[in-house]
Amino acid sequence: xxxxxxxxxxxxxxxxxxxxxxxxxxxxxxxxxxxxxxxxxxxxxxxxxxxxxxxxxxxxxxxxxxxxxxxxxxxxxxxxxxxxxxxxxxxxxxxxxxxxxxxxxxxxxxxxxxxxxxxxxxxxxxxxxxxxxxxxxxxxxxxxxxxxxxxxxxxxxxxxxxxxxxxxxxxxxxxxxxxxxxxxxxxxxxxxxxxxxxxxxxxxxxxxxxxxxxxxxxxxxxxxxxxxxxx
Amino acid sequence: xxxxxxxxxxxxxxxxxxxxxxxxxxxxxxxxxxxxxxxxxxxxxxxxxxxxxxxxxxxxxxxxxxxxxxxxxxxxxxxxxxxxxxxxxxxxxxxxxxxxxxxxxxxxxxxxxxxxxxxxxxxxxxxxxxxxxxxxxxxxxxxxxxxxxxxxxxxxxxxxxxxxxxxxxxxxxxxxxxxxxxxxxxxxxxxxxxxxxxxxxxxxxxxxxxxxxxxxxxxxxxxxxxxxxxxxxxxxxxxxxxxxxxxxxxxxxxxxxxxxxx
Amino acid sequence: xxxxxxxxxxxxxxxxxxxxxxxxxxxxxxxxxxxxxxxxxxxxxxxxxxxxxxxxxxxxxxxxxxxxxxxxxxxxxxxxxxxxxxxxxxxxxxxxxxxxxxxxxxxxxxxxxxxxxxxxxxxxxxxxxxxxxxxxxxxxxxxxxxxxxxxxxxxxxxxxxxxxxxxxxxxxxxxxxxxxxxxxxxxxxxxxxxxxxxxxxxxxxxxxxxxxxxxxxxxxxxxxxxxxxxxxxxxxxxxxxxxxxxxxxxxxxxxxxxxxxxxxxxxxxxxxxxxxxxxxxxxxxxxxxxxxxxxxxxxxxxxxxxxxxxxxxxxxxxxxxxxxxxxxxxxxxxxxxxxxxxxxxxxxxxxxxxxxxxxxxxxxxxxxxxxxxxxxxxxxxxxxxxxxxxxxxxxxxxxxxxxxxxxxxxxxxxxxxxxxxxxxxxxxxxxxxxxxxxxxxxxxxxxxxxxxxxxxxxxxxxxx
Numbered sequence: 001x002x003x004x005x006x007x008x009x010x011x012x013x014x015x016x017x018x019x020x021x022x023x024x025x026x027x028x029x030x031x032x033x034x035x036x037x038x039x040x041x042x043x044x045x046x047x048x049x050x051x052x053x054x055x056x057x058x059x060x061x062x063x064x065x066x067x068x069x070x071x072x073x074x075x076x077x078x079x080x081x082x083x084x085x086x087x088x089x090x091x092x093x094x095x096x097x098x099x100x101x102x103x104x105x106x107x108x109x110x111x112x113x114x115x116x117x118x119x120x121x122x123x124x125x126x127x128x129x130x131x132x133x134x135x136x137x138x139x140x141x142x143x144x145x146x147x148x149x150x151x152x153x154x155x156x157x158x159x160x161x162x163x164x165x166x167x168x169x170x171x172x173x174x175x176x177x178x179x180x181x182x183x184x185x186x187x188x189x190x191x192x193x194x195x196x197x198x199x200x201x202x203x204x205x206x207x208x209x210x211x212x213x214x215x216x217x218x219x220x221x222x223x224x225x226x227x228x229x230x231x
Numbered sequence: 232x233x234x235x236x237x238x239x240x241x242x243x244x245x246x247x248x249x250x251x252x253x254x255x256x257x258x259x260x261x262x263x264x265x266x267x268x269x270x271x272x273x274x275x276x277x278x279x280x281x282x283x284x285x286x287x288x289x290x291x292x293x294x295x296x297x298x299x300x301x302x303x304x305x306x307x308x309x310x311x312x313x314x315x316x317x318x319x320x321x322x323x324x325x326x327x328x329x330x331x332x333x334x335x336x337x338x339x340x341x342x343x344x345x346x347x348x349x350x351x352x353x354x355x356x357x358x359x360x361x362x363x364x365x366x367x368x369x370x371x372x373x374x375x376x377x378x379x380x381x382x383x384x385x386x387x388x389x390x391x392x393x394x395x396x397x398x399x400x401x402x403x404x405x406x407x408x409x410x411x412x413x414x415x416x417x418x419x420x421x422x423x424x425x426x427x428x429x430x431x432x433x434x435x436x437x438x439x440x441x442x443x444x445x446x447x448x449x450x451x452x453x454x455x456x457x458x459x460x461x462x463x464x465x466x467x468x469x470x471x472x473x474x475x476x477x478x479x480x481x482x483x484x485x486x487x488x489x490x491x492x493x
Numbered sequence: 494x495x496x497x498x499x500x501x502x503x504x505x506x507x508x509x510x511x512x513x514x515x516x517x518x519x520x521x522x523x524x525x526x527x528x529x530x531x532x533x534x535x536x537x538x539x540x541x542x543x544x545x546x547x548x549x550x551x552x553x554x555x556x557x558x559x560x561x562x563x564x565x566x567x568x569x570x571x572x573x574x575x576x577x578x579x580x581x582x583x584x585x586x587x588x589x590x591x592x593x594x595x596x597x598x599x600x601x602x603x604x605x606x607x608x609x610x611x612x613x614x615x616x617x618x619x620x621x622x623x624x625x626x627x628x629x630x631x632x633x634x635x636x637x638x639x640x641x642x643x644x645x646x647x648x649x650x651x652x653x654x655x656x657x658x659x660x661x662x663x664x665x666x667x668x669x670x671x672x673x674x675x676x677x678x679x680x681x682x683x684x685x686x687x688x689x690x691x692x693x694x695x696x697x698x699x700x701x702x703x704x705x706x707x708x709x710x711x712x713x714x715x716x717x718x719x720x721x722x723x724x725x726x727x728x729x730x731x732x733x734x735x736x737x738x739x740x741x742x743x744x745x746x747x748x749x750x751x752x753x754x755x756x757x758x759x760x761x762x763x764x765x766x767x768x769x770x771x772x773x774x775x776x777x778x779x780x781x782x783x784x785x786x787x788x789x790x791x792x793x794x795x796x797x798x799x800x801x802x803x804x805x806x807x808x809x810x811x812x813x814x815x816x817x818x819x820x821x822x823x824x825x826x827x828x829x830x831x832x833x834x835x836x837x838x839x840x841x842x843x844x845x846x847x848x849x850x851x852x853x854x855x856x857x858x859x860x861x862x863x864x865x866x867x868x869x870x871x872x873x874x875x876x877x878x879x880x881x882x883x884x885x886x887x888x889x890x891x892x893x894x895x896x897x898x899x900x901x902x903x904x905x906x907x908x909x910x911x912x913x914x915x916x917x918x919x920x921x922x923x924x925x926x927x928x929x930x931x932x933x934x935x936x937x938x939x940x941x942x943x944x945x946x947x948x949x950x951x952x953x954x955x956x957x
Contacts, residue, residue, distance in 0.1 A: 002486055002491040003491065004489070004490045004491050005490050005491065005492065006490060009490065074490075075449060076489065077448065077452075077476050077477075077488040077489050077490075078476060078477060078478065078479050078484075078485050078488050078489050079478075079485060079489060080489045080490075081476075081477060082477065082478070214478075215477065215478025216478070292845065294841065294844065294845060297840075297841070297844055299758060299759075321847075322847045322848075322849060323847070324847075325844070325845055325846065325847035326846075326847040329845065329846070330841075330845035332838050332841060332842060332845075333838075334836075334838050336836065336838035336839050336841070336842040337842075338839060338842065338843070338856075338857050338860075338861070339839075339860065339861045340860070348843070348846060348848075348856070349846040349847065352846060352847060352848050352852060352856075353847060399842065402842075402846065403845075403846070406846065406847065
């Protein structure tokens with residue numbers, strides 16, 4: 001894309017994109033680390049994930065400030081305007097993604113005792129990996145203004161939803177059979193729900209990226225029937 | 232969005248231009264422009280300097296006739312009537328298609344006489360009382376009445392820039408035009424005076440078909456419902472203003488409105 | 494040493510001063526620049542050159558100018574001190590004749606003496622002239638050297654030579670403009686002085702408001718009191734210059750200006766405007782004999798043919814018509830300027846209202862340009878009433894107070910010419926009347942010009 005006549009405008013847009021890339025990278029790492037901590041039952045790593053979330057929040061605040069400045073001072077138009085508005089919305093979503101990762105990490109100590117006995121936990125890492133990849137891809141799509149990649153992310157959301165449904169059924173069955181593990185399983189259920197929400201948010205980001213890149217809004221998706229109420 | 236796109240071609244356009252070309256001597260300034268101007272919307276022409284937007288505007292009331300070397304091809308109609316037809320009386324045409332210029336250009340006469348100028352030429356007032364009515368109505372519509380009603384005999388040139396421009400709009404309104412062409416009406420005004428003119432344009436919308444040429448994209452975005460982007464004598468894109476400014480189709484439009492031009 | 498030689502010598506000195514000062518400044522500045530301080534160097538070397546050259550030339554030049562005026566006096570004194578001068582007659586007239594002859598012989602203007610007394614003085618004169626010449630040259634050279642040396646010692650890298658040279662240039666320009674003003678003042682003063690002498694012989698009231706003008710009779714000794722009533726002259730001037738000429742010039746000039754600015758294509762305008770201005774370049778004397786030899790007889794024949802009484806071959810109409818034609822380019826170009834100065838946007842504004850070109854001209858352009866046009870017309874009037882040649886040749890001499898354009902009238906300028914040509918005594922009322930008339934003309938023209946310029950200026954401001 002050609003440069004703006006006013007070079008400082010380009011610098012600001014670049015900075016905005018750089019911040020979002022950094023934020024996305026951190027969110028991605030937080031998801032990965034939270035899942036790793038869960039698998040390895042690594043309380044230290046979990047604590048690190050919780051601590052690192054502060055940086056994500058800080059970046060969100062910085063992007064918001066920058067966006068307001070750009071709108072006030074540069075009066076962006078057309079794709080610039082869409083880019084900037086998308087950035088504003090994306091950061092608040094990515095911040096939520098970071099919060100979910102933090103939430104997962106916080107639950108790591110609570111599922112400590114009998115985790116090996118809890119079979120369904122084996123599904124969670126793969127689920128987490130898919131969600132993490134969605135976050136990764138959608139941020140790449142934003143960086144490259146790639147509408148097709150964003151669409152691919154949207155489509156992958158069903159994978160996460162399917163994972164969630166099967167985790168849910170497994171856990172419910174498990175709890176019925178082993179009432180003692182109910183408390184732990186409840187935590188695992190929440191973790192699964194968190195990952196599922198991460199997938200949803202990645203999808204939201206993908207929609208924004210699509211809008212920013214093309215100027216069109218995505219038609220409403222057909223969602224699979226939820227088997228339970230949202231939390 | 233798509234339904235808005237459809238509404239772009241109005242059922243009954245006030246003015247239509249089809250394949251209009253303008254030449255200044257051997258140089259072609261407008262290269263085949265087709266556009267509909269409709270009654271209920273303000274149409275803005277934007278584009279870089281020298282893109283032909285002002286030239287095209289001036290074909291709409293045949294102000295290009297005053298330039299000896301100018302030649303216009305193609306058809307332009309007003310209510311379906313070809314304005315370049317030999318039977319068209321330029322004096323009548325300009326009474327129906329009024330114009331406001333870049334720099335406020337009140338005549339060096341009193342405020343009253345500035346407004347009365349057009350009606351006198353066209354014989355619209357039978358008596359002094361008629362003329363008083365026309366003057367007051369025009370000044371009210373131009374949003375200037377309250378400011379000048381006690382000094383109608385003062386010179387029009389003694390007003391502030393913004394007031395002068397509203398006086399010029401009032402002067403154009405006084406002959407009851409159907410279309411008002413505005414050629415960068417705010418380029419010589421400060422932001423407050425500009426805002427007043429923009430508000431006035433909002434109020435006049437619907438009563439007159441308004442076409443405004445502006446260098447200021449924000450202004451086009453603020454006052455118009457239709458925006459046409461001109462570049463190098465071509466009409467690059469014409470569409471609903473909110474589309475043009477959020478999601479232009481043509482690359483050249485996008486580069487221009489996002490500040491990537493040249 | 495002779496004048497041209499000393500001047501050449503001084504010029505040479507000046508040139509040397511310029512070159513050497515410039516070289517010295519350049520050398521010093523190169524050294525100063527090496528110190529690296531930005532303010533170490535002030536003026537370009539050329540300015541230093543000029544500074545020293547001017548110091549060399551100006552004091553010496555001023556001295557020479559003064560010397561040239563006082564040296565002859567000094568020479569005469571030294572000659573008178575010579576023993577040979579003892580023989581001179583005491584009578585002033587004879588004495589100065591002898592001295593003058595001796596001087597002429599000494600300076601080579603005259604070959605031999607008629608008067609032997611002067612022959613004796615030639616030699617003292619010759620020595621005195623050469624002595625004072627050498628003294629003057631020497632003094633000038635000393636001054637040149639002193640001035641140059643003083644300035645030369647002041648050359649320093651940061652010396653503000655530029656400021657001083659610029660100041661001097663400014664003063665030279667001021668002097669040039671003062672010269673014009675002083676000349677004008679001198680003319681006014683002489684006019685005033687001579688007029689004052691005239692008014693001490695003739696009552697100003699009688700002059701300004703009297704109806705009978707016959708200076709000839711006053712000269713012949715019939716008394717001054719009722720011979721210098723200038724009203725018929727004023728009337729003649731106004732009749733020809735401000736009425737008949739303007740009736741011709743204003744409409745034609747205005748219409749041609751409107752045509753040229755509004756209707757003419759650029760090509761036509763390019764040809765017509767210079768052609769029109771050629772009219773302004775025709776010498777007035779040519780207009781004069783055209784008026785006197787062609788127009789006036791034709792008019793008289795015409796007047797006789799339609800039976801007008803008192804038709805003269807030197808009619809007001811002939812002079813006025815031709816003067817009007819002469820003034821056309823003047824009015825036209827002023828009107829052209831003022832119409833062209835009305836912004837194009839105003840014309841567009843009117844046309845966009847649906848006005849036709851002629852409506853636009855009538856209702857917008859001409860009213861807007863009116864102050865400028867009025868100013869132009871006033872200037873034209875002041876020019877017309879001061880015009881001399883045409884009226885001298887075509888208007889006649891009879892001071893008639895008449896409304897008949899075919900009759901002969903006379904004007905102020907004609908009468909001035911009349912009063913001052915031929916052998917005159919310069920202290921008679923008849924001659925001095927010319928100055929009084931000149932003064933009146935001067936005052937009227939000055940007022941017209943002031944008013945006109947003010948009107949034009951005010952109008953210009955309106956469209957800035």
